[in-house]
Structures are given as C-alpha cells and as structure tokens.
Amino acid sequence: MTNNQNIKQIISTNLAQIPISEVMSKTILTVYEGWSIKRLSQFFRKHHISGAPVIAADEELVGVVTQSDIIKFESSDPDKQQIQKLIREYCGPFGQEADETEITRIQQRANEYCTVNSIMTKQVLSIDQESNLDLAYKLMVEKNIHRLFVTQRGLLIGVLTGMDILRMLQKS
Incomplete structure (x- = not known):
C-alpha cells in the first residue's frame, strides 16, 4: 500500500466510527x-449561508437551492419563452399573453418575478442520521455536492456540510 492509500484507509476507518448525528x-x-430570487439572495446574505433546502407551502421538502443557482440565473437572460412560462405560472392557464412591453419589463426585473422553484434542483440527496461520516463524505465526493440533508425516518432533522466534516477533522 502506498502512503496515499494508507492515509485514505486511516481517514475512512476513523470516519466510519463517527455517526452523522x-x-x-x-x-x-x-x-x-415561491420566494423571488431577490428575496432568496437577501436571505442567503442575511444568514451567511450558501444553500438551503426548499419547502412547499405544506412544508414538504421539494428541492435544494444554492448561490450557484442564483449566479447561473443572473448570468443568463430569460428569453421570451421563459417569460411567457413565468406569466402562465403566475397568472394560471387563463392568464393573458404578455405584450412586448410587458416582456421587456419582466426581463429587466427577472430576479423579482422569478421564483426559487424555477432555479432549484429538484433532486434532493439525503442520508439517515444513523449513517456514519465515511458514507456521507463518500456520497458527497461521488455526487460532487457540498451538503447532505439528514433524515430520521424520512423526516428532515439536520444538514451536514463539507465544512462540518472539515471542522470535525480539525478538532481531532
């Protein structure tokens, strides 16, 4: 075994002994x-966070959204088709079609009109609280994600981030 493999084995063995909880x-x-992108950005800045689980009005976990999603959204201009979709979602199937002036106004203020639902990732990765850190860290690396939602019998009870793992390693 090389030194690198030895180090990986030691880390994996130690992490396997620590429960995520x-x-x-x-x-x-x-x-x-349903929050606007603008409100989401303000929320992230206020709480000094880079991502959060997304819930529906009935408190059901429906996705995850990050600062990267906001940056991707803000660096692209919604086209007319996306604006029409936004209007249909906002006004319902019986809403009227927007004219060019309305489309331009919405494009200029997209971060106030577009919602979290339109930029979030709908696939949410979670892990049971009884799992160990070795499994969590391997899943985070494999899926190239920065956070895992922790569940107990399917209910959201916490969040585990890469920074949480690094802080724990620093204390060791």
Whole structure:
C-alpha cells in the first residue's frame, strides 16, 4: 500500500466510527419555493449561508437551492419563452399573453418575478442520521455536492456540510 492509500484507509476507518448525528447541524434554515430570487439572495446574505433546502407551502421538502443557482440565473437572460412560462405560472392557464412591453419589463426585473422553484434542483440527496461520516463524505465526493440533508425516518432533522466534516477533522 502506498502512503496515499494508507492515509485514505486511516481517514475512512476513523470516519466510519463517527455517526452523522454528532457532526451535523440541527439548525435548518429553509426557503419557500415561491420566494423571488431577490428575496432568496437577501436571505442567503442575511444568514451567511450558501444553500438551503426548499419547502412547499405544506412544508414538504421539494428541492435544494444554492448561490450557484442564483449566479447561473443572473448570468443568463430569460428569453421570451421563459417569460411567457413565468406569466402562465403566475397568472394560471387563463392568464393573458404578455405584450412586448410587458416582456421587456419582466426581463429587466427577472430576479423579482422569478421564483426559487424555477432555479432549484429538484433532486434532493439525503442520508439517515444513523449513517456514519465515511458514507456521507463518500456520497458527497461521488455526487460532487457540498451538503447532505439528514433524515430520521424520512423526516428532515439536520444538514451536514463539507465544512462540518472539515471542522470535525480539525478538532481531532
């Protein structure tokens, strides 16, 4: 075994002995799928976070949204088709078609009109609180994600971030 493989084995063995519940954050800041992108940005800045689980009005977990989603949204201009879709979602199937002036106005203020639901990732990865850190860290690396939502019998009870794992390693 090489030194690199030895180090990986030692880390993996040590992480396998630590339950996620000892490292995860039990404070969960959630956002609503109907919030505007502008409100979401303000929420992230206020709480100094880079991502959050997204819930529907009935408190059901429906996705995850991050600062990267906001940046991707803000660096692209919604086209007329996307604006028409937004209007249909907002006004319903019986809403009227927007004219060019309305489309231009909406494009200029998209971060106030577009919602979290339109930029969030609908696939949410979670892990049971009884799992160990080795499994969590491997899943985070494999899926190239920065956070895992921690569940107990399917209910959201916490969040585990890459930074949580690094802080735990620093204390060791």
